[in-house]
Amino acid sequence: MRNTVFCLVLLLFSTSLFASRKEILLNNDWNFRFSHQVQRNSGRRVDLPHTWNSGDALIGTQDYYRGMGNYDKKLFVKPEWEGKRLFLRFEGVNTIATVFVNSVCLGEHRGGYGAFVFEITDHVKYGADNEILVKVNNALQLDIMPLVGDFNFYGGIYRDVNLIITDPVNISLTDYASPGVYLIQNKVTKEQADVRAKVLLSNGSSAGRPVQVNVKILDGDKIVQQQDMNITVDAKQTHTAGFDFSIKNPHLWNGRKDPFMYRTEVTLMADGKVIDKVVQPLGLRFYHVDAEKGFFLNGEHLKLHGVCRHQDRAERGNALYKEHHEEDAAIIAEMGTNAIRLAHYPQATYFYSLMDTYGIVTWAEIPFIGPGGYLDRGYNDLPAFRANGKEQLKELIRQHYNHPSICFWGLFNELKTIGDNPIEYIKELNDLAHQEDPTRPTTAASFLSYDSDISKITDVIAWNQYFGWYGGSPSDMGKWLDANHAAHPEYKIGISEYGAGASIYHQQDSVKPGVASGWWHPENFQTFYHMGNWEAIAERPFVWGSFIWNLFDFGAAHRTEGDRPGINDKGLVTFDRKVKKDAFYYYKANWNKDDQFVYIANRRHRDRDTKVTDIMVFSNLPQLELFVNGKSIGRQGPDNYATFIWNSVNLTEGDNTIEVRSVQKKNSITDQVIWNCK
Secondary structure, three states: OHHHHHHHHHHHOOOOOOOOOEEEEOOOOEEEEEOOOOOOOOOEEEOOOOOOOOOOHHHOOOOOOOOEEEEEEEEEEOHHHOOOEEEEEEOOEEOEEEEEEOOEEEEEEEOOOOOEEEEOHHHOOOOEEEEEEEEEEOOOOOOOOOOOOOOOOOOEEOOOEEEEEEOOEEEOOOOOOOOOEEEEEEEEOOOEEEEEEEEEEEEOOOOOEEEEEEEEEEEOOEEEEEEEEEEEEOOOOEEEEEEEEEEEOOOOEEOOOEEOOEEEEEEEEEOOEEEEEEEEEEOOOOEEEEOOOEEEEOOEEOOEEEEEEOOOEOOOEOOOOHHHHHHHHHHHHHOOOOEEEEOOOOOOHHHHHHHHHHOOEEEEEOOOEOOOOOOOOOOOOOHHHHHHHHHHHHHHHHHOOOOOOEEEEEEEEOOOOOOOOOHHHHHHHHHHHHHHOOOOOEEEEEOOOOOOHHHHOOOOEEEEOOOOOOOOOOOHHHHHHHHHHHHOOOOOEEEEEOOOOOEOOOOOOOOOOOOOOOOOOEHHHHHHHHHHHHHHHHOOOOOOEEEEOOOEOEEEEEEEEOOEEEEEOOOOEOOOOOOEOHHHHHHHHHHOOOOOOEEEOOOOOOEEOOOEEEEEEEEOOOOEEEEEOOEEEEEEOOOOOOEEEEEEEEOOOEEEEEEEEEOOOOOOOEEEEEEEEO
């Protein structure tokens, strides 16, 4: 069933293979070499997605290679394509991509996380092989976001590359690599949705051409709305066509409850024939954030309990296949998550589509990142840097405008205001975001005092707070939230990050904190940390959303901590996605009420020094019974946070079988571990 859903996502909610538009995936059979390898035959065959840092960056090599690599490929251009338009579309190249066709430089793209398109129509030879060369540079650039970051800046062509072939007149591909279709939700209520479809038409030929544009909104196979427009697109020009629709009693996109989406088909016709077609999702919803009561979706309060996600994983770095995105999305949904912060940069289009399909409210952001607790700076007051950030913000918004899951545009993370002060520039970004998209609020992740002026720019604001890990205790979260809310009742307050490191190999009898920068990160303290922080967040309705840092362990070459260098281990799931830590199941018990389960915590602490212990269990069931070595220790119900604790349980020397069972007679649910006492 899940595979069917994902096939539908691919079929319906991406620029599609219709009529004269053809998309050919160019991921296979590239030749790669570093630019300093100038000898002939020094390259090696690679397939995309690819990064050259999947080895060095992931073993804690702090000076992992940040320089230039060359990717080249032979592309045979069929003779029958002459008279068409040809485009190369790159979904992600980190950080600078300079593209050549047959040794002619077409230009460069500066920024590692947005898509970009080059038209190659006038630069290819038909009926012959053509040489595509992409020079990629991931070295630090002072005029490109990000300047710093607590994650790896993997170099390479790490997302898909497509050759797109169209009629001379098409639905534009070159408006910041957007779909060329914008579905603007001017006003949505339960009674009526007013939507404007803006369609960009591009004519690459030397003569004007009359065309017909047809826009359909469909519910399955049923046409809900339809409009046509006849337009003449002038030679070498781009024309914008607008269509206004009103849908009575719309079926709303309602998050995890009902992530329903209409399908919008935009068809371009000339001389009675279809010459181009694009399909986009239309998920109608309305929402707002209240300073006292939090987030409301379609008029109903929705506590946003979310996670953050980086786009890398073990062995692959950031060069992920669709299967990796699907696995991540499934794990996110399993935990009961209803919101996500995709930090700290635009992520793959396919992943936003998965969030649409799962109904997960999404915070999408640009890579405007401060140093946090590290050296260096996140902002340089250079005209080129400011211009680059605005370009990246336009890319983010235009490329992902139609995803209903995206409810917030994020503008920065952990910036400081000393030296070059970014506040005026953030105001410019805020204004630009509203110009590009008046329908969505802006947000940001601060770590400065709540009295700082940096907290007063975006429509809503959130903070990265690590009470109990970088000093203090988990109980400080509630105190800080209350003090912030009392001092600034007008703030719409969220928690953009909170978390603690944990290794599944670090186990202990008592609950004692590890040292954040040290080599001991006990798993049971991470669980304790999250239990305290989540209780504080859950009990305060004015917190519009919270986002665990991080759902998955991720690569950070400069980190020397936990059970190995090069990994930030604050994830609730290991870097390879194979093990879900105890804290994952704590949240699943609290957030996922449908998937019934029982989970014994501290299960990996198999060899124990003490014979008297507390046994803690996470479950979304109403009552459980504990058995130790086959003997019942009694039944219990959960506390307010889906946690069951049997105190001071006696174990025997040697192996002890710990089993917890649901008390229901049919389809009993159990969990079992074996602990050894010395």
